[in-house]
Amino acid sequence: MPSRLSDAFKSHPVHIHHKHLDFNSVQELPDSYAWSQVDDHYPNCHDVDSFGASESVPIIDLADPNALKLIGHACKTWGVFQVTKHGISKNLLDDIESLGRTLFSLPVQDKLKAARSPEGVSGYGFARISSFFPKLMWSEGFTIVGSPHDHFRQLWPHDHSEFCGIIEEYKKEMNRLAGKLMWLMLGSLGISKSDIKWAGPKGEFKGATAALQLNSYPACPDPDRAMGLAAHTDSTLLTILHQNTTSGLQVQREGTAGWVTVPPIHGALVINVGDLLHILSNGMYPSVLHRAVVNRSCHRLSIAYLYGPPESVQISPLSRLVSRSHPPLYRSVTWNEYLGTKAKHFNKALSSVRLFSPVTLNGFADVNDHHNRVKVG
Ligand SMILES: C=C1C[C@]23C[C@@]1(O)CC[C@H]2[C@@]12CCC[C@@](C)(C(=O)O1)[C@H]2[C@@H]3C(=O)O
Ligand SMILES: O=C(O)CCC(=O)C(=O)O
Ligand SMILES: [Fe+2]
Numbered sequence: 283m284p285s286r287l288s289d290a291f292k293s294h295p296v297h298i299h300h301k302h303l304d305f306n307s308v309q310e311l312p313d314s315y316a317w318s319q320v321d322d323h324y325p326n327c328h329d330v331d332s333f334g335a336s337e338s339v340p341i342i343d344l345a346d347p348n349a350l351k352l353i354g355h356a357c358k359t360w361g362v363f364q365v366t367k368h369g370i371s372k373n374l375l376d377d378i379e380s381l382g383r384t385l386f387s388l389p390v391q392d393k394l395k396a397a398r399s400p401e402g403v404s405g406y407g408f409a410r411i412s413s414f415f416p417k418l419m420w421s422e423g424f425t426i427v428g429s430p431h432d433h434f435r436q437l438w439p440h441d442h443s444e445f446c447g448i449i450e451e452y453k454k455e456m457n458r459l460a461g462k463l464m465w466l467m468l469g470s471l472g473i474s475k476s477d478i479k480w481a482g483p484k485g486e487f488k489g490a491t492a493a494l495q496l497n498s499y500p501a502c503p504d505p506d507r508a509m510g511l512a513a514h515t516d517s518t519l520l521t522i523l524h525q526n527t528t529s530g531l532q533v534q535r536e537g538t539a540g541w542v543t544v545p546p547i548h549g550a551l552v553i554n555v556g557d558l559l560h561i562l563s564n565g566m567y568p569s570v571l572h573r574a575v576v577n578r579s580c581h582r583l584s585i586a587y588l589y590g591p592p593e594s595v596q597i598s599p600l601s602r603l604v605s606r607s608h609p610p611l612y613r614s615v616t617w618n619e620y621l622g623t624k625a626k627h628f629n630k631a632l633s634s635v636r637l638f639s640p641v642t643l644n645g646f647a648d649v650n651d652h653h654n655r656v657k658v659g
Pocket of ligand 3: 514515516572586
């Protein structure tokens, strides 16, 4: 079993045999990018409840004395929320956004100098999940695990150090925020520092691993037939997403059929519950199904900080959340093992590590099993 995040896909290489497109030179959507079933995403993207009110993803001020409670409710009912007063400086958000813009504006042949290899994790390329779909997604991505130095040197032989510095600073600040959010999310379940040994004596989650994913969604000549990033859940404990001012992120709320747009709010960050927190919380906090749609006139950029546990840590439902009436719903997995499972089974990965099927368990159904959607019993 690979033990390093950078080796997670060694046994599941991704081969996508398509030429990379120069998005800016395309006037018409090529057939290889035309999705026949983009369904309801545009323009009817807001889910409307039975009273006619449009529901929206919670926005939580981290300085609010009620933040813990609000976060718990958001995690249980949405699996996603936006945070303000998170302590990440506007300058740093501007810097990472501008780095992303600079990177994706490079000519295709330059970006390909830092291409992700089929069995690799880091570098430039199509979304990993592209291999599960017959059509390509209208986006490009750049994944950073560990140091971006070698790839950045390929992209910018003379001035890579400044860009590396921004990435290191961003990762440091995100790591701090992720630790804080973890305790708010876990605290709202009644979990304290003594319940999670691998978080360390001070609960600092030392050794936590993370990937940084820069996503670019160029303006698209036929957005109704294109898909930016297909519906998926993240394999993480949690994901912190910064989006520019162009909307495109949509989430699905458990028990509803439609997609809800997560509007960009200046300075706010989007927090997703990932599959590993879903497992840790024994299904109490469902990972959120989300996707990105594209826009006719505006370029969109997003930066996802995908946060997970240290490499050797086995994640399983927390014993405090398990009882005779709530047996553990999932077997234990390391993040690497789970990434391998995801690379093989994609959106069925969570069900594949489930101990009981919702049908046999009758009454203890998971709140969010994306392929076995059932109501909580
Ligand atoms: C740690 C990781 C999570 C991720 C795969 C990766 O190795 C780095 C990229 C991440 C990402 C971002 C876009 C959506 C996603 C499903 C994908 O294909 O690559 C996620 C992966 C994930 O959360 O499983
Ligand atoms: O671009 C977005 O809003 C979504 C990105 C995303 O889901 C991801 O990087 O995992
Ligand atoms: Fe995602």
